[in-house]
Amino acid sequence: xKLERTVADLRRELAGAPRPVALxxxxxxxxxxxxxLIRRARQLGATVVVSIFVNPAxxxxxxxxxxxPRDEGRDVRLAREAGADLVFAPPAEEVYPPxxxxxxxxGDLAAExxxxxxxRGPEHFRGVATVVAKLFNMVGPDVAxxxxxxxxxxxxxxxxxxxxxxxxxxxxxxTVRDHDGLALSSRNRYLSSSERRRALGLSRALxxxxxxxxxxxxxxxxxxxxxxxxxxxxxxxxxxxxxxGAGDLSPAxxxxxxxxxxxxxxxxxxxxxxxxxxRAPAEGTLRPRPLTGAAT
Ligand code: PAF
Numbered sequence: 001x002k003l004e005r006t007v008a009d010l011r012r013e014l015a016g017a018p019r020p021v022a023l024x025x026x027x028x029x030x031x032x033x034x035x036x037l038i039r040r041a042r043q044l045g046a047t048v049v050v051s052i053f054v055n056p057a058x059x060x061x062x063x064x065x066x067x068x069p070r071d072e073g074r075d076v077r078l079a080r081e082a083g084a085d086l087v088f089a090p091p092a093e094e095v096y097p098p099x100x101x102x103x104x105x106x107g108d109l110a111a112e113x114x115x116x117x118x119x120r121g122p123e124h125f126r127g128v129a130t131v132v133a134k135l136f137n138m139v140g141p142d143v144a145x146x147x148x149x150x151x152x153x154x155x156x157x158x159x160x161x162x163x164x165x166x167x168x169x170x171x172x173x174x175t176v177r178d179h180d181g182l183a184l185s186s187r188n189r190y191l192s193s194s195e196r197r198r199a200l201g202l203s204r205a206l207x208x209x210x211x212x213x214x215x216x217x218x219x220x221x222x223x224x225x226x227x228x229x230x231x232x233x234x235x236x237x238x239x240x241x242x243x244x245g246a247g248d249l250s251p252a253x254x255x256x257x258x259x260x261x262x263x264x265x266x267x268x269x270x271x272x273x274x275x276x277x278x279r280a281p282a283e284g285t286l287r288p289r290p291l292t293g294a295a296t
Pocket of ligand 1: 053055132150153
């Protein structure tokens, strides 16, 4: 497996590489969620590229850029074991050289929920869209894989690809959970054991809502009340807990079609997000698979 640091070396290495090329963009601190994407990329691509870049442009002033976990040696080993052919780990000045002065602005989808100024702020998705567009231009992948845990990011990237005609297919991998339901996140390592127990309130809230929907309760108020009750019991105050259309983030009054229930909350030093896609059960169908347990 190769490790490249410059765009020139990356392009030289990929010039004759077998296609399709599958890209898994990451900020490192790899966990099973990333590794499941790399394994899926291995199934899809003849060449698998994993990028590791802690993108300063997507961190707000009060966020954890300096503290963000970095362990390149470990990440490179895990990426190789999961099936990567090439890791691209550029220094910041390779991605943002002196004089760099462009930003990609994705419209409405990138202007709410996480982008609220009281949360990650409007710069966040500009930073994500800009670095993802740059990575697409640098790597030239045929397919790129992202995780459903960052549901809004996944929608923003799909919009970016549609609007700017990137010739890349986007595949979204399922959220991977710990045995007790906690969605895997690089930020979980900030949690003490008691905070980690409280953090389970997020996935329990989603599961409570899911259970209600399975019992055919589709009214937003009731579904949200069930989720709020679980958060309250865990002592977690959500930054938001919302039902939105899964394709366009439009506010949902009822669960119908695919409806995204998304939650964000601070637990101790960690800001955590999670979500589930709710679907109204068809008449006469069996109960769907529960949310707990590791997704594969
Ligand atoms: O999801 C992430 O890890 C990051 O937002 C991404 C897509 C790698 C861009 O920096």
